[in-house]
Amino acid sequence: MDLYFLELFFSGLTRGGIYTLIALGYTMVYGIIGLINFAHGEIYMIAAFIGLTFAGIFSILQFSLISILLIAVFFAMLFSAAYGYTIEKTAYKPLRQASRLAPLISAIGMSIFLREYVILAQTPDFLAFPMLFGDLELPEFMMDFIQPTETIIILVSFFLVGILLLFIKHTKTGKAMRAISQDREMAMLLGVNSDKIISFTFMVGSLLAAFGAILISAHIGQINYNIGFIIGIKAFTAAVLGGIGSIPGAALGGLTLGLIESFATGYISSDYEDVFAFGILVLILIFKPAGFLGKKEHKKV
Amino acid sequence: MTNHPVLSVHKISMRFGGLNALNKVSLQVFPREIAALIGPNGAGKTTFFNCVTGIYKPSGGYIELNGPDLRPKRINGLKPNLITRSGLARTFQNIRLFENMSVLENVMVGCHCRTTSNFLNAIIQTSSFKKEEQGVIEKSYELLKLVGLQGSANLSAKNLPYAEQRSLEIARALATEPRLLLLDEPAAGMNPQETTKLDQLIMKIRERFNLAVLLIEHDMKLVMRISDKVFVMAQGEKIAEGTPGEIQNNPRVIKAYLGEEVDVVS
Numbered sequence: 001m002d003l004y005f006l007e008l009f010f011s012g013l014t015r016g017g018i019y020t021l022i023a024l025g026y027t028m029v030y031g032i033i034g035l036i037n038f039a040h041g042e043i044y045m046i047a048a049f050i051g052l053t054f055a056g057i058f059s060i061l062q063f064s065l066i067s068i069l070l071i072a073v074f075f076a077m078l079f080s081a082a083y084g085y086t087i088e089k090t091a092y093k094p095l096r097q098a099s100r101l102a103p104l105i106s107a108i109g110m111s112i113f114l115r116e117y118v119i120l121a122q123t124p125d126f127l128a129f130p131m132l133f134g135d136l137e138l139p140e141f142m143m144d145f146i147q148p149t150e151t152i153i154i155l156v157s158f159f160l161v162g163i164l165l166l167f168i169k170h171t172k173t174g175k176a177m178r179a180i181s182q183d184r185e186m187a188m189l190l191g192v193n194s195d196k197i198i199s200f201t202f203m204v205g206s207l208l209a210a211f212g213a214i215l216i217s218a219h220i221g222q223i224n225y226n227i228g229f230i231i232g233i234k235a236f237t238a239a240v241l242g243g244i245g246s247i248p249g250a251a252l253g254g255l256t257l258g259l260i261e262s263f264a265t266g267y268i269s270s271d272y273e274d275v276f277a278f279g280i281l282v283l284i285l286i287f288k289p290a291g292f293l294g295k296k297e298h299k300k301v
Numbered sequence: 302m303t304n305h306p307v308l309s310v311h312k313i314s315m316r317f318g319g320l321n322a323l324n325k326v327s328l329q330v331f332p333r334e335i336a337a338l339i340g341p342n343g344a345g346k347t348t349f350f351n352c353v354t355g356i357y358k359p360s361g362g363y364i365e366l367n368g369p370d371l372r373p374k375r376i377n378g379l380k381p382n383l384i385t386r387s388g389l390a391r392t393f394q395n396i397r398l399f400e401n402m403s404v405l406e407n408v409m410v411g412c413h414c415r416t417t418s419n420f421l422n423a424i425i426q427t428s429s430f431k432k433e434e435q436g437v438i439e440k441s442y443e444l445l446k447l448v449g450l451q452g453s454a455n456l457s458a459k460n461l462p463y464a465e466q467r468s469l470e471i472a473r474a475l476a477t478e479p480r481l482l483l484l485d486e487p488a489a490g491m492n493p494q495e496t497t498k499l500d501q502l503i504m505k506i507r508e509r510f511n512l513a514v515l516l517i518e519h520d521m522k523l524v525m526r527i528s529d530k531v532f533v534m535a536q537g538e539k540i541a542e543g544t545p546g547e548i549q550n551n552p553r554v555i556k557a558y559l560g561e562e563v564d565v566v567s
Contacts, residue, residue, distance in 0.1 A: 191414025
């Protein structure tokens with residue numbers, strides 16, 4: 001197999017891993033309350049800014065690169081979980097009983113609000129993000145087709161998806177989440193505190209996005225207020241591709257989308273990068289609206 | 302038997318726009334009592350259940366549930382999950398299992414209503430969490446055994462036969478440790494053998510857990526066989542209450558079911 005193919009393959013897995021981390025937030029929230037949280041991409045963007053802030057503080061204090069990375073990830077997760085919690089309480093919870101369109105509009109409004117807020121409070125320009133992975137070394141033969149940071153991103157995203165699946169499958173909270181996604185009223189009649197579980201879902205989705213934000217920012221090296229927009233829509237595409245509401249579906253959709261994008265830009269043209277992703281979105285919506293692993297919507301009588 | 306009712310409903314009303322679905326309905330259910338709520342279609346029986354369990358907020362009146370300390374607790378207006386924690390559980394006429402979860406998991410969700418550990422304990426796998434989960438699994442198996450489903454614990458709930466899905470709903474409701482169990486047409490769609498089994502199950506549940514049962518049912522034979530007390534509703538109002546014998550001979554009840562008696566011999 002030629003090296004160029006492998007290089008594209010691993011860069012596709014890297015993109016796919018990041019798409020997956022963000023797609024999980026879309027898919028979990030959709031699974032549990034049937035809402036597309038369009039502000040999710042903005043949480044990703046804000047997490048990158050928070051990571052940058054803390055990375056800045058701790059590099060002035062002369063911490064080592066690896067501890068700065070861990071600190072940045074930790075605070076980005078903490079703050080984005082708080083953002084996720086607050087967004088749900090302010091923009092979606094009051095609209096729980098409203099028609100499906102109302103929270104959707106509210107989500108778009110929240111997304112615009114957050115982006116403008118970062119432009120005003122921070123800057124509309126690009127900021128340099130420190131390369132927190134440092135000079136990692138891989139064995140000589142691997143360096144030909146994969147970058148060290150890519151390895152980390154791929155491993156971390158696989159690891160996080162695995163943990164999440166175990167959590168949903170085996171814990172009390174995970175069972176409550178599945179119960180609510182199937183029948184919220186019935187879950188409440190069995191004593192499940194649905195408000196708490198819904199908040200928790202927003203927080204988990206947000207902190208996974210934060211993880212992705214720090215990893216990719218430290219890989220690429222720059223951020224601005226707009227980074228959440230395109231990646232958010234692509235992650236949403238990944239979630240729809242895999243079957244929105246399904247967690248393994250989000251991983252499958254993310255990886256598929258990442259690989260297709262990587263091969264298409266590598267073998268065809270990088271000018272059309274976004275065209276491939278959204279072309280796929282249109283195709284799935286036409287031919288397989290439920291996605292790879294999605295459930296067919298059946299009406300309750 | 303104590304004189305304190307488990308459930309006492311005082312003149313609750315429920316209006317949907319101009320429709321009086323419930324009009325000042327009062328009733329009391331006592332500990333260890335099996336009570337039936339009957340009435341023609343559209344009488345408001347399920348609406349009544351929905352008000353008691355917190356799905357609807359009644360537009361008037363109040364509902365009290367007695368705690369184990371015999372202190373009455375107002376439950377109208379509370380969220381369904383808090384009402385369940387206060388000791389009320391129910392099943393549905395159109396079965397509402399978590400279809401994509403296993404039979405065991407369905408019961409475990411009910412058990413979790415009484416456990417205390419949270420997701421942090423689960424992540425760091427504290428020993429108290431492990432012990433609690435082990436207890437939940439054991440309790441769930443016991444409940445499945447009670448309703449005869451111990452062999453199907455790992456099946457997906459949607460793959461159970463119809464009558465067994467009903468039993469699973471009852472097991473899941475019992476998992477929340479209610480003092481009053483509301484059953485909405487538990488015998489609907491069952492054949493006579495299955496109905497007889499259901500009789501025995503309801504009696505067994507009362508003995509085993511010392512709880513009261515309030516059921517909506519159209520199968521009059523079942524109602525007459527097992528209930529201590531029968532409430533009759535028609536057009537949103539309670540029109541009669543008494544033992545099965547009294548109800549069968551009550552002219553208002555006969556009228557509600559069969560319509561006005563017309564003298565055809567003239």
